[in-house]
Amino acid sequence: MTATSEQPTTRIPGQARLTPPPGTTDPRLWVWIADDLRQQLANGQITAGDPVSITHLTGQWHVCRQTVSKALRALVKDGLLICCPGLGYRVPWHSQPDPGTTT
Numbered sequence: 875m876t877a878t879s880e881q882p883t884t885r886i887p888g889q890a891r892l893t894p895p896p897g898t899t900d901p902r903l904w905v906w907i908a909d910d911l912r913q914q915l916a917n918g919q920i921t922a923g924d925p926v927s928i929t930h931l932t933g934q935w936h937v938c939r940q941t942v943s944k945a946l947r948a949l950v951k952d953g954l955l956i957c958c959p960g961l962g963y964r965v966p967w968h969s970q971p972d973p974g975t976t977t
Contacts, residue, residue, distance in 0.1 A: 908945040912949070920965055924965045925963065926946065927962065928942050928943060928963070
């Protein structure tokens with residue numbers, strides 16, 4: 875067996891090979907999903923107040939709900955998402971400082 879410089883891929887039966895988002899070297903799928911969502915947040919594709927759907931992500935990534943949930947919990951831990959019981963995951967509204975106040 876020879877070492878290659880290719881990025882890791884995961885084969886899901888009946889699906890095309892999944893490749894990680896650019897810059898991701900971790901082989902765990904939930905890390906790939908979390909990194910992809912971080913990139914979307916940084917690029918403004920997902921903005922404050924937007925819901926983040928487990929169902930949508932499971933279909934997009936062809937993974938189980940537990941994998942997506944683990945990725946979303948990692949983003950909650952990092953402060954990038956909030957979990958609202960009964961409403962799901964959302965991008966938080968970060969309060970803006972009052973322009974009349976000084977720091």
